[in-house]
Structure formats: C-alpha cells, structure tokens
Amino acid sequence: MPTATIAEDDDGIRLDRWFQRHTKDISFNIVSRWSKSGVVRLDGAKAGPGDRIAAGQTLTWPEELPVPVATRPTEKPREPLSEAQIEYMRAMVLHMDAHAIVINKPPGLATQGGTKQPTSVDAMLDALQFDAPSRPRLVHRLDKDTSGVLLLARNAKAAAFFSKEFAGREARKSYWALTVGVPKIAAGTIDAPIGKQPGTGGEKMQVDTEAGLKAKTRYRVIERAAGRAAWVEFLPLTGRTHQIRVHAAAIGHSLVGDGKYGGKESYLTGGISRKLHLHSRRLVIATPGGGTLDVKAELPPHMAESWQMLGFDLQLGDIEIVEPPPPPLKKRRLSSATSGNRRGERRSRGATDEPKRPPRKK
Incomplete structure (x- = not known):
C-alpha cells in the first residue's frame, strides 16, 4: 500500500484536504468509501475524511490509485522575487513569531492579485518565508486602498486557528478614518445590512434592508476639525465587503478620498490628500500558543500629513473604549434608540456629543 509521512506544512488539516493537495484523482467520495471499508489509515488506525492529521503521522491507502506527488498539479510556478521586492515586503513587518507575521500594508497594494492586479501581497509572500518550511498564508484581507495591520499565518495549523478567530468574531479590529463633516452622534453603533x-x-x-447580510460597526469621534472633518475610530463587529465605507456613507459622513461611496463631496480642499483615508490601526487576536497578539500600525504618509494639517493629537487615538453599565431597568425609556438618527445609526449608552479626552497632567 502507498505510504506517506505527514509534513509540518500539513499539520492540522483535514484528511480529505491532504489528498486534495497532493493527488489529482482521489476525491472526497473516494476517501469516504475507503474510510467505511477501513482501508485508509493513520498510524495504523482507521481514519475518516474529516479527521485532523498531525505532522509525523504515517498515512496509508489502497495502491490502485496513483502515489501522491510532491506539489499540487494545478499550482503554477511563481516568478522569483527581485531583491527590491524582498526588501519592500520585509520593510513592512511589524511583528513575527512562530505562528504569525504582521505587516503594515501600504495603500495602493492589493492583498490578493487578479487580472487587473498583477502585484499583490499574496504574490510576494515568498519574501516573508524566512526560516519556515513554507511561505506564510493570508487569513483575512484589506481593500487595496486601505492601509495598516494585516495578519499572515506561518503554517497551516496557525492559519486554521486564526481563520476560526476571525470567523467567530473573536478578533478585535480597530480602524482610523477621516470623515467628511462630523457625525452628530459622537459614539454609537451603525446597524445596517449590506x-x-x-x-x-x-x-x-x-445598504440593503431587504436582502443584505447583517452588518454592524461601532464608532466614536476622537477629534474634529470644526465642522469640516472628523477623526473617527471604527470597530467592525462583522466583516462585510467595504463595510466601514458603506456604513460611513449611510450616516451621511463618507470617508475622505472615497469617491466610490462619497462622490465628489469626499474630496476636501486645502491640501488634504485625495487618497482614501482609512487605516487598519490595531488588531487584537488570540494566538495558537494561548497568548494574545496586540499590534498597532502607524499611519501612512498621506494620512499622517492630513492629521498634522488638521491639528489632531495622536495621543488621543488609543484611549480604550469603556462601555458604561446599562441604567436600572425602571429608568429605561421605551422610545426608539434610533429616533432622529440617520439610517442604521444608534447612540451608545452614555454617549455624548463630545469625545472623551484623557485627564490633563498636573
């Protein structure tokens, strides 16, 4: 019977996924039939298509089908990276450990490529392999024009763990943005399907209230430049495409530089850059080793210049949001939480029209 030893790169994946990676003729149905008859085994024990495999295990299966090949048949060889590309990617690294690499993605660089995107983070991940047996893997995405924290998993097991954290909404993502005008409600939740x-x-x-998928975003105004613009922190509670951009436009305050959702009104005068002002500032997520990863990314040059031009104080940006306790039940009002607000906008408990500021040093 053909035999294979599970490699580190395949640690933690499903058995059927292993066959999909390394063979071209063995489908899920074939593995399932083998499992029922007990002829596919891991370390001598019966195995099913959904079983998780571990590095070092010995896999055996019937010999009537081809022996697994070293690489996936559909995988195209990648062009070797230039020294300039390697240096470019490594300059983005904010954090690296056994499980993850975190980079500060610049605006204008796509996360994944396509027919219109020949250059992307994914296309240059070989530059971040370092001493690992394989290149890192993408586990979430940022829009091309959005900058900031982007997490990469260094092996298959870590990728499965981080993907589960994102899917379960356990990861906390914080974005900084510049809005056109100032939201009337300084802190709240935008609840509008997309x-x-x-x-x-x-x-x-x-925003599609009939057929859209559930989408929620918390926000708070950190600072304002008179009534012209506001520095707003957005914390998406779901992960829909363009969620922050759509929700900001839905409350009447599109992001500066977002012509797709704000039209001509999204471009401010007075030397403010026409680029999108949306930055993934911070990511807090559990790690496979039982700890917590907490990484921040500095603003890209065009946003840093806008912050300086508008006189914003960067020290105000990382104040933790503390939810006040709800009022006693007998004192709660029964009026609508969204009364007088724009579409989907809901005031947070205890929110005021002025952002909280740290106490002054004596």
Missing part, C-alpha cells in the same frame, strides 16, 4: 449594488458586478456595495 448587499451588492445591482449593475456593478459586485464591485460596489450598498
């Missing part, structure tokens, strides 16, 4: 806008080929989203 769906694809018809006729755009899925490239543009919209």
